[in-house]
Each structure stands twice: as structure tokens, then as C-alpha cells.
Amino acid sequence: MAATLSQEDKQPTLRQGNTFDSMTSEEAIPVEKGDVAGLLVERLRAWKHAVGYIEAYVSHTEAAHKVMAKEYEKVLKTVSEPLREGHHFAQDIGGVASFFENVRTNTQAITQSHHETERALKTHVLPILGRLHTEIKDRSKQIRSASEKSSKSVTKARNLTQNHIELLGQHASGFDSMGSGQSTAPGGLAHITIPGTHSHGNGGKLKPDVDPYILQRGVLHRLHKQIIEENNHRQDLLGVQNQMQQFEAHIVQTIQQALGSFYEHVGAQADKQKALYGDIIAAGQKLPPDFEWNGFTTRHADVLIDPSSPARSIESVQFPNQGHRSTKALVEGTLNRKGKVMRSYSAAYYVVTPSKYMHEFKDNDNYSKDPSPEVSLYLPDCTVGALSKSPDAKFIISGKDAGSTVKALSTKHDYAFKAATHEEAAKWHQIISVCAGLTTNESPLQSPISPTASGAAPGAATPPSYSRTSTQELGVTHVGTNGAGSAPAESKVSGVPIVAAGDVKKP
Template sequence: MSSTEVIPKGATPDTASTLEQRLKAWKHMVGRLEEYLEQHESLYKTMGKEYEKVGKKIEDPLKESEMFTQTAGGICSLFENMRTNTSTLAASHQETAKNIKSGVIPQLERLHTEIKAKAKELNHGATKGTKAVTKSRESTQKHIDQLAKNVGRFDSAGGAGAKLTDPMEDPYIVKRRVLNKLHTQVGEENAQRQDLLAVQTGFQAFEAHVIQTVQGALNAFYQAVGAQAERTKGLYGNIISTATRVPLDIEWNAFVQKYEDVLINPVTPNRDVVSITFPNQHHGSTKPQIEGSLQRKGKILGRYNTAYYVLTLSKYLHEFENADVTMKDPEPQLSLYLPECKIGALTAAPDAKFTLSGKDANKNQKLTREHDFVFKASTHEEAAMWWDAISKASGIRTAELPAPTRENSLATAPPPYKEKEKLKLDTQANTKEADTVAGGSVVQSPVAQTPVAPEK
């Protein structure tokens, strides 16, 4: 405001309005901080409820709890520790929410009230001072206007010496009134200025108080949430510490001790088939009359293949791939029911062959044709044992000899000059064999030997 102007022209800086806006800004800042802390209070309250939900997940005992040791230091103890600490976490978060609501937010609420009171005080004082100044200025302006009229009359009346009808209209008198009013106006303006200056000066201290209160509230907030953070860390640390202290073998050792009657004892040796007994294990029908390896002539290529054969008391001759009952299929590859088979004669030493004719009992008997099975043993004596045992169980015995192999035929082929004599002898022999078969008589092989009597 210019000191030469009676009444300032244009917009005058409004100190009171500016200070009022300042207080409004502080008020809104405090309100925003209150909302921030209230949201934290709600957050911790919600976290407390959420931790209660977490606790319910482990509230009930473990399923199959009987599988775990109930002694201290085991898994059940760990879960009990987790339940306790989780319950404490829920309660402590609820407590933190209460501390924020009762110990932090009220500080800002009181500060908010102080700012509003300060604004109200400023508004009341400024309004009162402004009214007094405005009234004083209007009175001064009124007398200035009156002075202008009187000066105009004075000039129009001829200037000095002109008689005025009213001495109170003397410009001098009016000027004195203007100066009087101006003194009053300036006094009011200066009084208002001093009042606003005092308020303005007090704002610095008040704002320091505002900031100090905010700092105190945030420090109290930090103490509350910091303490909660430390509690949370400590409770989780206790869970981890308890879990770490669980011995790695405590559960297994307790389990083995509890169920030792059903668990496998590692000291107990493995079972051996030799030591196992079962009903009819030693019944006579389960023992072979004779068993061992023989060679059987193939149907297609005519080669001899070695297999394992067993003659049973049921009068079956079974063929297996080998004698091992653990590694191979125990079912026979060939089964001949001897009472329905006929056996030929045993070849002369050192040869060790004989023929057994019959059907494979494992196949459909209506669709299976009779086949001549030629067997060969490693020695003539062994062949004689097999021939004698099989011939006793066979339905028919014949004098038929196995046909010679190609190799044997070439090795024993007669000289050319004896071809006719050999042919004659073969014809006679065939005729004699045919007569024997036709007559139904059974011919015992001249080299057959009685097999070892079966074990009873």
C-alpha cells in the first residue's frame, strides 16, 4: 500500500485472506495424514483377522497324526509351536491397530482442531479490523468529497474575500475535518496492520508447532509398527528355530519303534525257497520218475535242439526250455501223454536215439495230428534209461527205428558194387517189420535197459 494515497486504488494485498489460505493448506495436510494413518489402522486390523484365518489352517491336528511322534521335538510339536505363534501374530496385529487408533491418530485430530480454531480466530479478528478500517475510510472519503465541493464554491464566489454563507463550509474547516478523519483512518489501518503482523509473526511458531506435532505422531506410528515388525520377525524366527531343532531321525525312529511288529526288520535274512514248506510238497506224484536233458529233432530243418524233459508218475513226458523254474515260464513247451503214445526201438550203440509218436497234450486233440518225435541222448546208456522208463508208460512199443540223418547216411553209404545187395536186405527187413506191426506183437529193443525205480 502506498503511503501517499488516502485510500489505496486497485486491489489491495489481503494479508488476512492469504494467512487463512495458509491455515487451510495445513488443515488439509493434516487431514490427509489422518487418512493415511487410519488406513494403516484398518490394515493392521485386517491383518489380524487374516492371521486368524491362517491359524485355522493348522488349528486341527494333523491327519494321520498317529504316524507322528507325540513327544516334544517332533513334527507335532512344531505344528503346536506354529499354532501358538500364529495366534500371537493375529492378536499383536489387532493390538497394533488399537495403538494407532488410540495413540497416534488422536494427536493429529487435536492438531486439526487447533488449526481450525486458529483459522476461526484469524477470521474473526480480520473481519473486525477490516470493518473498522472500511468505516474509517468511508468517513474520510466523505469529508474529502465535501472539501472538493467547498473549494469549488470558494472559487466560483470570486476567491479570497468572498463571503460564505456558513462558516462551517470554509475549506479550511473542512480540511481540518479531513485531516481528523484521516488520522482516525490511519490509526485504524495501523492497528489492523499491527494485529495482522502479530498474527503473521505468530504463524511461524504455530507452523513449527504443527510440524512438531506431525513429527511426534509419525514417531509414535513408527514405534507402533516397528514394534509389530520386531514381534513378527521374532515369532517367525521362533517357528524357524523350532523347525531347525527337529532331529532328522526323530520321526523315523519313533515310527519304527511304534510299528516294529509290522515293519521289516533289516537284520532278518531274506526268505529262501529251500526252507519253505507247503502242503503236498513231497507227495509222490510231484516227484519225477526221471528227468534231465535230451535232444529232440526239429520238424522243419531236422536239427536237434536240447531241452529239459521230465517223466512224471502221471505218465506225462513234459518238455521245458531248461530246468530253471525262477527265470523261465514253468509251463511245458510240449506234453506227451504216454499211454496214448507208441515208442519205437532204441538204436544200437553207440547211437542213442529212439522215436516216440503221439500228440501234444497241450493242444486241441481234434485239430492236432500225431507226430513222430525223435529223441537223442548224450550217451547210449542214458538213452537206454529214458527208453526203458518211457516204454513202461507208453501204450504201444514197436521195433521202428529212427530214420538216419543225412550225415549218417552219407557216412555209412555202401560201395557201388553192394547197392543191389543192400537194397535186397532192406526190402527183407521192411517186410519183416511190417509183418511184426501187422501182427500186433510188441518188440523189446535189444539195447533197452531198466531205468532206476522211481522214488516213492
């Protein structure tokens, strides 16, 4: 039997020496390749973290929907009732008011969809992942616990085997130290001869319990138990290893279930939100372009302008003091006045008012322009010359522009006028003379030239020049105090300047 065991187990040489029935502890106690249970536990930890990532993703998505629900509540407030100046819009279906009602309803539905998605993720998706997380943790604890228990049994059995192997080596070495001889017994079995057995008596006798043969049987016995424990431990680990494959499939399937539920709720919310926005856009695009305007013009027909009514004209406007006697012109029409620089006549519109002003306008028919006159002569401060003889229609007014605010332009000038006909000029001259402060019988000659001009044109005469003195001389027909009446010659008029004939420049 010993020979058979040595052939099957290939017993190695002991550290103390070479014996046919001894073995090394390196082969009897196998070296561990690695911690199988630890590796599986580490893999379960990786799966636990992966599930944790998905849990965090779903949890943050749930939080995002909660925030979005609050944000859409703010969006809803932007179109809250009532609309400002909402009475301007028709309340019928198909109008702007109806469109905003559609916007409010759909926005409220979007808000509600976010709330529903938040609750669905919390109650349907996260519990699946939470249970899976717990399963992974429990499985990891089970593997660690079972592995530790089985590993302790293997370690205990190996320690017992190792102790007996060392005890066998100790007494096998002691046996060699006592000296020995070997002879071959019949049948080819090794026979041990112990020298000095008979000569040394009990001094070389071994106790039965330390007989190397008995010790080897003890090693084999413990080695048998060790191998049983190792195989049981191996079978346990193999079972756990095989179960891990099934458990990982369960993990993947559970994750897929959670993701399917996640898509079901989140995707449904996205589809619903898309449909709600589509309804809002469709309602806005269905608004007829003229629906609101037609309703508006109908509701406010009493205020809006009737396109068929005629436009207003200034002639149809009435206002207070319109046509007052102070607004009636004494005479008005077109006259030609000689320029001060260019020395050519230009036409303008002139008006003599009851206020004794003679105003010059560029265009009397255009009321949209500035109504201020170009020149305003206050006639009581002016001197009017005599009317030229027919067929000429000329007269001169000596005065200054009362409406000018520029000092250089408010000096005294001679204004030479010409009417279209002598009769028209006589009408103007008569009315102006009544309003003027002074008149003279000096009439302008053909093409009068202002004294300020350098030189006279051929055949032209210099117009009369007027000066004011304290005594009236010959050549003055009358002095106007209020624009009417005359004073006798050689009389003094208080407050009215007098022109002397001797002061008139003659050609």
C-alpha cells in the first residue's frame, strides 16, 4: 500500500533527507492561485456602482422635471388672465383671446406633464434600481460570508496536514541518525534493518506513535481530509462563480427593465409636450388675418374714421372770433416790390390790416407753412409818397420792418411798390395813406432808384427822400394821427413828426 501511495502521489524528498515514503509540504499544501471570492466580490462592487450611476441619472432627471414644472408655472404667468387691453380683442372662438386661452390650457398641461413624469420616475423607475442595488449588496455579503467560512475549514485542514508532515520529517530524520541498513525482502519489498537494535536494547527503540510509518499514515489521513475540504471549497466557489453568471444576467435584465420604464414615462412626456406645442402653433396659424380687425372696426365704428366720409377742409372749420372785424383785411392782394440789392421787382402777397400793419407773405394760400410775414411795416411810423401818374402804378413807403428782431435789418428803408394797374395802385395808396403817419405829394419817377444805390440808370430819376422835422413845410398834404383827417398848414401836431419839402431830394 505504501508503495502504491508513493507511486500515485509522487511523494517528494524531505528537507532532512531522501526517503521513499516522504513528501514535501509544497505539493501537499497547494499554493493558492488567487482569491476567487474576493475577485467576485470586487466585480459585484463594480456592478453596484454601475447601477448607482443609473440611479443617479434617473434621480437627477426626476429633479429636472420637478424644476421644469416650476419653470413652466412661471411661463404660464406670462399669459395669465386678464389680458391687458383685452377688450380690444374679440371674445369669440378663432380670435386672439381664444388663442391665448389655448396657450394657457396647453402650457398648464405641459406643467402637469412634468409633475406626472417626476412622480412616475420616483415611484416606478427608481424602486427597480433600488431593489437591484440591494440585491447586489446582499449577494456580495453572501459570497464573502460563505467564502470566509469555507476558507477557514480549508486553512484548518491544511495546518493539520502541515504539522504532521513536519512531525514525520522530524522522526524520519531521527530514524536515519540512529543508522539503518536495508535489504530486499522477498517479493521486492524494501526491508528496513535498524542497526544496533539488538545491541542497544531499549535505547534505540521508537515509540509506536512516532513510528514514521504510523506518522505517514497520519499525514495521509489528514491529507485526505484536507483534500476533501479543498474540493468542497472549490465546489462552493465554482457554484458561486456559476451563479454569478446568472446573477449578472439578472442585473442586466433588471437594468433593461428600469430603462424601459424610464423611456416609457420620459418619452411619453416628451411626445405629449411636442403635441401640446403643436396645438399652440396650429391655433396661432389658424388666426384669420382680418378677423380681429373686422371685429374691432365693428365694435368701434362710432370712433374710427369712415373711409367713405370726405376729408376735412379748412374752409369747413369754425373757431371762436373767426371773422372778427380785426381780422378783416382793409386791402389785400399781389404787389411787386423792388429788391434792395438786385434792384428787380418780385411779386409777393400783401395785406393791410385794421391794426395798421402792412404784411408781406410769400404764399398766402399755403397754410401749412409758417404764417409769419416776411416784412411787417407799421404804417403810423411810415411816410407814404405820392402815387405816380398814370399809366404808372408806383408808390414808395419809407419805414422800417417792425417784425425784424435783427438790429441791422430794423433800420429805415424806402420800399418801392408797383401794382398791376394804376387803378389798383390808387386803391392801395389811398388805404395806406389813411393809415400812414405821414404822406407827401412827391411822386416816384420812372424806375425809382434807392438813394443807397451807387449811380442811376440812364433815363431814371432819384426818388424823393424824407426827413422828419418839428415844423410842417410845403409839400406835405396831411399829417395822420389815427390814420384819418388832415391838419392845416404851418400847424404843430404833438407827437407826430413833420416832413419838410426842402428836405426832399430832387433830381
